[in-house]
């Protein structure tokens with residue numbers, strides 16, 4: 567791999583990281599608002615979950631739909647260029663996630679996956695409510711995606727841009 571490709575890639579990756587951080591802050595805010603307290607990125611836990619709620623024995627992953635291959639999500643379509651490469655890479659990411667969730671579950675943690683596509687401001691009430699009901703339940707694993715937090719479609723686009731384009 568030549569230098570320019572490497573630089574380009576690290577630039578792209580750093581953009582993705584800051585975008586993910588925005589999503590994490592958003593999800594944390596919703597939890598905080600509802601009185602939940604948490605720790606961030608506990609390095610000693612497998613997969614370094616984004617949010618850890620020790621009291622609730624729960625770890626939350628805030629996943630980008632593309633990089634974590636959100637199944638059936640339009641934000642997670644395979645690029646046409648080098649499709650085989652991407653398919654293999656993204657399938658690998660997804661498989662790794664699944665292994666990590668399984669291990670955390672076997673350690674007694676509950677695992678909640680919040681997908682990027684569920685993080686829209688117009689739906690924050692729905693997302694917050696879903697997270698709260700998961701935390702207060704005895705369910706050990708759940709995912710929250712766009713379909714789970716249907717909101718007012720008329721304000722969707724601008725709100726989505728506000729959350730995602732930084």
Ligand SMILES: [Zn+2]
Nearest residue numbers: 631636639683
């Ligand atoms: Zn998605």
